[in-house]
Amino acid sequence: MTAVRRIRELATSSLPRAVGERLPAAPPQEVTELLQDERFRAAVAEAAAEQGRSEDEVWSEVEGYLHEMSAAHDDRASQGWARMGDWFLRAYDVLVDEDQMHQLRRVDRTHSLALAFSHRSYLDGMVIPNVLMARRFSPTYTFGGANLNLPLIGSVASRTGLIFIRRSTQEIPVYRLALRSYIRQMVTNKRNLAWSIEGGRTRTGKLRPPVHGILKYLTDTVQSREEGDEAPDVQVVPVSVVYDQLHEVSLMTEESRGASKTPEDWRWLVRFARLQRNRLGRAYLTVGEPFSLRARMEELAAEGVTGHQAVERVALDISHRLNRATPVTVTAIVSLAILGADRALTVDEVLDTVEPLASYIDARHWPVAGAADLRDRSTIRRALAELSRSGVLTAYDGGTEPVWKIGDDQHLVAAFYRNTVIHILVERAIGELALLTVSELEPDAELPPGGELEVAWEEAKRMRDLLKFEFFFPSRAGFEDDLRTELHLLVGEGVTEMTPTTARELLVTARPHLAHLVLRPFLDAYLVVADRLADRGDGPVDEDDLLADSLAVGQQWALQRRVASAESISLELFRTALSLARHKGLLEAGEGVGTAREAFAAELRDSVRRVNIIGEIAGDIVPVRHPDPRPEPQAQPQPQPQETR
Known part of the structure; x- marks a missing residue:
């Protein structure tokens, strides 16, 4: 059966009514309630006055927007959508931490959940609803881009809780009023909501900067009070979805080189469905630590942080928790090893690189996807083979033993997989550069009051500022605490002072080295x-x-x-x-x-x-011609490194 026929069959079997009908016969509960709500009517009248328009005109416009974005949960449509999701996900086994799900179900019984998920693939919109539905969570309403509201598919999706929203609304204030009010009504009715905190798919593999639109409307809702009534609350739940590999990464990396984005239409959907015929391993869904949005906003208000600044702080909280919940995949670690060498490696050489990384991951208590053993030869070899089958790596076995290297034009693809784990390594890498800065101090260098340790700390802060648009760093106080942890892992016990000599010795003996x-x-x-x-x-x-x-x-x-x-x-x-x-x-x-x-x-x-x-x-000596035409300054001689790989 062709992909077109399969999609049409799954979609039409899910439709409870005529295909061309956008909404169920009766508007969803939230729309009906809003259209009868006096507070909402007053807000529409106020918007009309501000814009110098008639109230009837604005009311007609906002009513149209509500019907455009509204969604419902129809049992038949939801079951059909789940079957379609399973078919699209046929390239993967989906692994879920059942203990996490059990704990989250307990929260679901008493609270409205706001599921903020990382967005690496179009498949995320099928993984999350299917996992929750299979475990009998309350129905979840997911926000998606209006660009995905395709004929037929959009009719089905809107009956499974998918809310299609426009991305650019700066020039449509009435649309923003409708969306804000719709979200408030959903929370009031204790609906579960899900949205991408990044606003769109990552193009690099790591989290993008958070967008604040949906979150802003949620914070407005939990802070609103009418006639002394307590505002509704939601439990914000970070949800990470990560994959061993993704078919769509090659298209995203082409865009990173300047190619135009493929528009989402039926031809795109069919091509995307066909790609999923080839197995690509596992998808992992993990849950971060939930928190009360209202309580968090009250904490920030007590600190004097309000308005947009408070929303930004909450968005960063969510991003940090998402990173913390994202597990280390074997694919990411293997990609890190081979990208760092940028040459062909044997299995033993990959293992030599991975072993100190595995020890570091253990020491920091980072989760590993599927509880995989990163030191296991068969696990690493299987990852190499899977990356070779997908074309990310090329293998050569004509010599004494097989070797693997990055395939032609595949560096950005491998980097995408590596970047899913890079957030756990960046502070260690900065710590290494801080030690190197101390090691390069001249004997007669003028030191600040804090001595060499203050030099190291100032270098770490400089790197943090240089990379703050790339990575999510904690506050300066939290960053300093994290650097102390990294310094402890680098230096160990008993070091009470830092000199250029001790800094060089520590760098030479440290494992792993991550900055490069x-x-x-x-x-x-x-x-x-x-x-x-x-x-x-x-x-x-x-x-x-x-x-x-x-x-x-x-x-x-x-x-x-x-x-x-x-x-x-x-x-x-x-x-x-x-x-x-x-x-x-x-x-x-x-x-x-x-x-x-x-x-x-x-x-x-x-x-x-x-x-x-x-x-x-x-020991990863990569010859690089520095682009500075001026002569390189002479670096201080470094001690000979111990044998690594």
Whole structure:
């Protein structure tokens, strides 16, 4: 049976009424209640007055929006949708922590759940509802982009709790009023809601910066009080969905190189369905620690944090908990090892790289997907074989033993899988650079009052600021606590002082070394943009032109080995570098900005130099021609590294 026939069969078998009918015969309960609610009518009248329009005109518009976004739960449609979801998910076995589900069901009995999920695939919208439905959770209403409201499929999906919403609503205030009111009514009725905190799929494998739209409406709801009544509350639940591999990653990485995004239509859906014929391992759904949204907002208010700043803080809380809940996959660890080497490795060499990583993961108590043993030879070899079958790696077995390397044009795909785990490694990587900074101090260097440890801490803070648009860092106090933990793991017990000599010794003996594996791709990408920005002197910057220039020059540098890996040549990373430059005021033309741009490029050039030193200490010596035409400063001699792999 073709994919088209299968989709149509599953969809039409789910329709309780005529295919062309957008909504059930009667509007969903929330719409009916809103249309009869006096407070809502007053809000519509106020909006009409503010816009200088007639109340009837605005009422007609808002009523249309409510019917457009409204959803219901029809038993027949939901069962058919679950069957369709199972068919789309045929490439995977879905693994769920049943203990987590049991605990969450207890919360579900007494609270409305706001499920904030990470978004790596279109399949997320099938994994989450199917897992919850199979375990008899209360019906969940999921927000999805209106671009996915395809003919026929959209009619079915709206009857299974899928709420289609528009992405760009800045110029449609009446639409925002309708959506805010609809969400308030859903929470009042104790409905479960699910949405992507990122607002769209990640293009790099790690969490994107959170968007605040749905969360803002939820916080408004839990903070609202009418006539002394207590506002409704929700339990925010971070939900992580991660996959061994994804068929759609190659399309996303093409977009990162400048390709246009494929529009979501029926042809796209059929192609996407056909891709799922090939097995790709497992999908893992894990749940983070829930928290009361109302209680969290009250805590922030007590600290003097209110309004948009409070919403931002809650969004970051959710992102941190999502990262904490995301398990380490074997695919991610193998990709990390081979990307770091950027050459062919044997199984033994991969194991030699992974073993200290596994020890570090154990020490930090990070969860491993499927409770896999990262030190097990058969587990690692199976991951290598699976990545080879999908074309991410290429294998050569014509010599004395098989070796694996990244396939042609597959660096961004491998980086996507590695980045699902990168959040657990970034602070350790920063700690290594802080130690290296101390090790490079001159004997007669003037030190701050806190001595060498303060030098290390200032370097860590500098790197945090440099990478704050790329990673989710805790507050400065939390970051300092995390750095102390990392320093303890690096240094061990009994070290009461830090000198350049002890810092060098600690770096040489530390396992694992992560700065070059984790930070170099991002710093290389930033350096490409900074170099192109500095080339413009004090002049104006057209951002699209700067991105195009960075792609072209970045490709040149990759061919010349002036960057360590082709994965750094990515529009996604370049856009983050632009955000950093904009934050530093480097995109506006003006006298003296050229000097600041040069300083920005120099800072990144030195950061790249130092992560390369960490790579040399680790034994991962990747020859890189530094893009700075000026001679390299002489680094202090480093002790010979112990034998690694």
